[in-house]
Amino acid sequence: MSLGQPGASRLEALYLLFSAGTRPRRYAYRAEAEPDTNDTAIRQVKFDPVPVVSVGRNENVQEMHRGQVDVRSTGLATRPSDVPIPVLYIAGEGRSGSTILSAILGNHAGYFPVGELPDVWQALQTNELCGCGQPFANCPFWRAVGNVAFGGWDSVKIDEILQQEARYTRHRRIFQLIRQSRVHQADAAFHAYCERLGQLYSAIREVSGCSVIVDSTKRPPFAMLLRNVPSIELRVVHLVRDSRGVAFSWNKVGIRNVQYSQHPTLKDSPMPTIRPWKSALRWDLKNLLIHALIPASQRLFVRYECFTSEPNRELDRIFQFAEANKMRDRTQVIPTSTFTSKPFHTLGGNPVRFTRGSIDVRVDAKWHTEMPAMHKLIVGGLTFPLLFAYGYIAVPWAHSEHTIFGRHPRRTQQEG
């Protein structure tokens, strides 16, 4: 069966079943920006980012955040560069520790976390809080990025670009994205959207002065879309957590959605929740899509449980993978049993990004004792093949310490 044949529509229907209703809704609200936010007459912006606390060997990051960076707006004509933009993309299901991994990477020289970049258009529309604590419209970093990329956010046709985003980056449109990714079939709108993304990432690199942009969007379709942006050199960290831990986390109710805390109508809205059976199917689907859409040479498999129990070892693997192209000197791992959560300019993601100070890196294994047995049974049953392949479930006839994706997850005392 090939795409475009009748069987493809059945797969699309199956996909809809898995993914429908689980994405936070878009809000039709235009932020009341500060008077000077959309001043397209500004031709030069002083970006004076929030100063950050020094942690170990992050000299470049300190320098990047301390100094004022001159950002000259070039309107739509962002200068093309022959040097590709390294983007380290964290792919996987939500609630798998991507926000913490992204923050820890951001403590290392040259790595700049932006959170979930497709949320930039929604952030522009709803004026949600940036990870630095400022509303998007007031954040000096994103204002500078908007000026460099587009000559000011005011020149972005937000409705048009949200339509393009819905058309190309939603899971339910994955087959359309695959069709568009065949160069000879791509339409002008697809090229235009890819070009905007290229301008955006280029501006982030220019404003931040970073070497590697860390994008924790997690969605497999967006990773595939980035493969179509010529100026981006993509590396994907495939982050996996036990499906039962993920389902337990998605089923929690009443977690405050901090990013809308200054929004007039959304400030009391909670984080979305997902029922265990649906979370299990999403987990299956997203992980399978990552294997299917991203070539093995461009992705690195990382387990949440290994990362939280042996962070130094896993960080070293990630740096080795991200820097395999020798574009920069090898980054030295900062010993990480705790890390300092800094005010990064991140969009979307777990509310932990608004926490400040020291955070312990440890396995969150509450699901072992607090998750109802029936939920464990349902989620474990629906995700059994991949749980086994990833080494989360041992069977009597498999005694090897290794799975096809590397070592078995380390059993720590926290996990019981």
Ligand SMILES: [Zn+2]
């Ligand atoms: Zn910010």
